[in-house]
Amino acid sequence: MNTLLSIETRNAVLLEMAKLLEAERKHIIAINKGDLEAYNGDDISMYDRLKVDDAKVDEMIKSVTHLASQEDPVGVERFSFKHENGMQVYNKTASFGTVLIIYESRPDVTVEAAGIAFKSGNKILLKGGKESLNSNLKIVELWHKALEMHGASTEWVAYLQFNRTETQAFLEKPTQRVDLIVPRGGERLIEFVKEHATCPVIISGRGNNFVYVEKDADLDIALEVILNAKTTKISACNALDKVLIDSNLDNKEAFIATLISKLKTFNVEVFGDEVVSKNHSVNAIESDDIWYKEFLDYKIVIGEIASTQEAIAMINKYSGGHSSSIITKNDNEAKTFMENVDTAAVYHNVSTRFTDGGQLGLGGELAISTDKLHQRGPIGLQHLVTNKWYVHGNGQIR
Known part of the structure; x- marks a missing residue:
């Protein structure tokens, strides 16, 4: 086990990484261009996530710089108690040890996730997808350079160049200690990790997010929110798939007619339930199974619902437990909706696109958890820790 690095060293490495990303910007983008050209899949969301341009590099730099400015999440006192026998008891945050992150196609995760894990005192094992291999290896090379420049072992950030069979074998019987696994990607990846892992896994589940337009909605807000949530980044897990009216x-x-025509200007394919498809000549849904589906594509389903209670029941049945929003001027309806919808984030008159560690004030995220243990929603710096009891005395026995 690597000895915990001082917070000064951890921050210095992060700031060094920011400098190296800037210095190697053109090189990273050129290497990524090779990965993009070699990608022969037809998944537009995968291609979008794979691509590194100047804006992505800016985000990477911002992410590590911001992490360096944040408080140390390790050793934070959460509870203290003075025992009647004179013992002093503290509970403090502690790093997990080694965190394995398995992810697809996103070279920015190699910066952000490694940064969050490293800042919180963890050794990080990165297992990226084959489609982004060269981009990832270049970024890991920069991590190693930053670590070496501050006298830290390169073992803090390791890249596992495994194929699927090797990954499965490692999950079932790790060749080194792993304390936590975080899969970040589509449902198939998450199921694969859950099936084979022998240590705790934080599930970042599917999106399939809902917006409910309540009868007292401000219709301008409803239009803005739906269009933003659906069209600004279709590959995001916080993008919108379903609208209940x-x-x-x-x-x-x-x-509904205005909404459909605006969605069509963004080339979104609109499906309607029985009522909406009959009244607005859009594709009728073939079966209720579509309500479970996360699209990650230019598709949306619009349906009618009789009340807030029915909207809550529908969302709790079909959504991925990620994000949902109510559009209404009625605060009581909003309160009922937000308290009873079982998603990690609930919104009132706001786009679901804000379910993101950076947007919710965490400065970045490792993943977005749809689990309830040990953290729900965006997993930021302060969540990538466990805790530990410190007890001081002078010979107390029980």
Whole structure:
């Protein structure tokens, strides 16, 4: 086990990484261009996540710089107690030890996830997808350079160049100690990790996010929110897939017609439930199974619902437990919705696209957990720790 590095060293390595990313910017983008050209899949969201341009490099630099400015998440006192026998008891945060991250196609995760794990005192094992191999190896090379420049072992950041069979074998019987696994990617990846892992796994589940337009909604806000949540980044897990519209909404038909025509200007394919498809000549859904589906594509389903209670029941049945939003001017309806919808993030008159560690004030995220243990929603720096009891005395026995 690597001895915990001082917070000064951890921060210095992060700031060094920011400098190296800037210095090697053109080189990283050129190497990534090779990965993009070699990618022969037809998954547009995968291609989008694989691509590194100047804006992505800017984000990587911002991520490590921000991490360096944050408080040390290790050794934070969470509880203290003075025993009647004079013992002093503390509970403090402690790093997990070794964290394995398995992810697809996103070279920026090689910066952000490694940065979060490293800042919180963990050794990090990175297992990226084959489609981004060269980009990832270049970034790991920069991590090693940054570590060496500050007298730290390169073992803090390791890249596992495994194929699927080797990954499965490692999950089932790790050749080194692993304390936590975080899979970050599509449902197939997450199922694969859950099936084979022998140590704790934090599940970052599917999106399939809902917006409910309640009968007292501000229709301009509803349009803005739906268009933003659906079209700004279709590859994001916080993107929108389903819209439920209160059947008692004023000017409902005109609103739905406007919404459909605006979605079509963004080339979004619109599906409707029985009522919406009949009234607005859009594709009717073939079966209720579509309500479970996360699209990660230019597709959306619009349906009508009779009340807030029914919207809550529908979301709790079909959503991925990620994000949901209510559009309404009625604060009581919003309160009922937000307290009873079982998703990691609930919104009132806001786009679901804000479920993100950076946007919610965490400065970045390792993944977005749809689990309830030990952290739900974006996993930031302060969540990548466990805890430990420190007890001081002078000979107390029980």
